[in-house]
Amino acid sequence: MSTPVSPTTSDTPDEPVTGAAPHRAVPPRDFPIRRGCPFAAPEEYGALRTEDPVARVTLPTGREAWVVTRYDDVRELLSDPRVSADIRRANFPALGEGEQEAGARFRPFIRTDAPEHTRYRRMLLPVFTVRRVRAMRPAVQARVDEILDGMLAAGGPADFVSAYANAVSTSVICELLGIPRENLEFFRDVTRISGSRHSTAEQVSEALGGLFGLLAELIAERxxxxxxxxxxxxxxxxxxxxxxxxxxxLSTLGITINAGRETTTSMIALSTLLLLDRPELMEELRHDTSLLPAAVDELLRVLSVADSIPLRVAAEDIELSGRTVPADDGVIALLAGANHDPEQFDHPERVDFHRTDNHHVAFGYGVHQCIGQHLARLELEVALGTLIRRVPTLRLAGDRDQVAYKHDSATFGLEELMVTW
Ligand code: HEM
Known part of the structure; x- marks a missing residue:
């Protein structure tokens, strides 16, 4: 395995930085910052955007990094060739030790740079084109109907996250890759462990090792x-x-499964909770299903479940909003910050299915922009559209205040959502 390619230089972060205006010596705040409202960016992002748009933070690993919250800065950073996504770099701003160590060992291509990254991305791109994904619609619809039939037949109350959201996202990936669907539960556990900030490197490696074992068997068969x-x-x-x-x-298949499952599960579940909280929006979609594609993009923007997935290291000094991120420091492009920037989105807190020019960055931006975004949109459209059409009486089964959120996972989402109909 390779050793880190870049030395640590951020152990003196209060020193004045060169180039742009020196950064004020404010003590770093703890990151991640929790959401108050599940359907918006953490409130503190608003203050950071105006007062400290390139802010120093302390990560759960004890390392320090920078977070960027403005829309223009996030896009600039993610398309800057001077930033690296290489997880082996000493200051890579992983949010958990497990992620960092296992990432350095297994090298998922999401955490690599060109030319290595380009090679793997090109390998997968032909599978995820608009045309290929469009052709998958009948299969996705059939899967969604089957899963919904199963949930309805079993009777309520049911946990919507496992019975529907996770079942849909996992079945679609299994279908795409050609993995037998009886592995649904297994995948959920793998993603839960590998995506949790509390997992140790051993736990992540063990979970991924189990996944790779299964994939290796399938590869031999194929x-x-x-x-x-x-x-x-x-x-x-x-x-x-x-x-x-x-x-x-194995690593390429593994990251495709991991990146595509948890994010889509969270989006289906959180979107449904939002629509249950806001029946007028649910009604709007029920009456005009042609709004669904725009609604999906608006929900992607508002919910920004992959907020802190784009982790980078500055390979050189990088200026943003007149501040400098010094070379070799870790930096996180906060997608929820960008997607709720009032300079870019009129009344960003509003859920507006008629919003025009919705150029959100929920799928990231630049060379690592989500490869599965067309598939994710299709899944969301079919999963939400089918639910709205077929289960008009869907409602929460438990206490609204008891809904538990995933605050400690790489993707924001719901632990469980008890529903009935
Ligand atoms: C709503 C669902 C989804 C969201 C919000 C989402 C979000 C993201 C984001 C923000 C990135 C960029 C990370 C970065 O810049 O470091 C990304 C990359 C990626 N996503 Fe997604 N994703 C979703 C669904 C999917 C699906 C369904 C798949 C595949 C089946 C997928 C596969 C990938 C892969 C392989 C990458 C790495 C691309 C690269 O590094 O070039 N994602 N995703």
């Missing part, structure tokens, strides 16, 4: 007998040709 699925395609086009090694293929 080598013998290819099918019409992503695993077969990658095996035939890239593994047997020697373009990638077995370990690289």
């Amino acid at each position: 080598r013998e007998e290819p099918r019409d699925d992503l695993i077969s395609k990658l095996v035939t086009d890239h593994l047997t040709t020697g373009n990638v090694t077995m370990d690289q293929l």
Whole structure:
């Protein structure tokens, strides 16, 4: 395994920085910052945006980093070739030790730079084009109907997160990759452990090791007998040709599963909770289903579940809003901060399905922008549209105040959502 490629230099963060205006010597605040309202960015992001747009924070690992909250800065940072996503860098701002160590070991391509990153991204891109994803609609609809049939037949109350949101996102990924669906529970556990800030490196490695074991078996099967699925395609086009090694293929499949599952599960569950809280919005969609695509993008913007997924290191001094992020320091582009910036979005707190020019960054920006975004939009449209159409009596089964949120996960979401109908 490679050693860190860059030295630590941020142990003197109060020193004046060169280039742009020196940063005020404010003590770093703790990060992550919790949301008050589940359907908005943490309130503190507003103050940071106006008073301290490039702010120093202390991460749960004890390391320090910078967070960026303005829309323009977030886009500038994420498209700047001088930032690195390489998790092996000493100051990479991972939010948990487990993530950092396991990431350095398994090298998921989301946490690598060009040219390595470009190679893996190109390998996957053909599978996620608008055209390929559009062709998946009937299969996604069939899966969603089947899952909803199952939930309704079992009778309420039910935990919406596991019975519907997670079942939909996992089934779609399994279908895409060609993984038997009986592994649903297993995937949930893998993502929960690998995405939690409290997991140790051993726990993350063990969870990923289990996942890789399963994938390795499937790869061996597809080598013998290819099918019409992503695993077969990658095996035939890239593994047997020697373009990638077995370990690289496992890591690429692993990150595709992990990146696509938790985010989509959270979006389906949180969007449903928001619509249950705001029946006038639910009614609006029920009466005019043509609003669904715009509604999905507005929900993506408002909820910004992947808020602190874009973790980077400045490879050189980088100026943003007149401040400097010094070379070799970790920096996090806060997507919820950008998506709730009033300079970019009129009344960002409003959920408006008629919003025009909704150029949100819920899927990130720049070279690492979400590769699965067309698929995610399709899943959300079908999952929410079907639910609204088929279950008009859907309502919360428990106490609204008892709904538990995932504050300590890489993706913001719901632990559980008891519903009935
Ligand atoms: C609503 C659901 C989703 C959200 C909010 C989301 C969000 C994101 C964000 C913010 C990034 C960029 C991370 C960065 O810049 O460091 C990303 C990257 C990625 N996403 Fe998604 N994602 C979603 C669904 C999916 C799905 C369904 C898949 C695949 C099946 C997927 C696969 C990936 C992959 C492989 C990357 C890494 C791309 C790269 O590094 O080039 N995502 N996602």
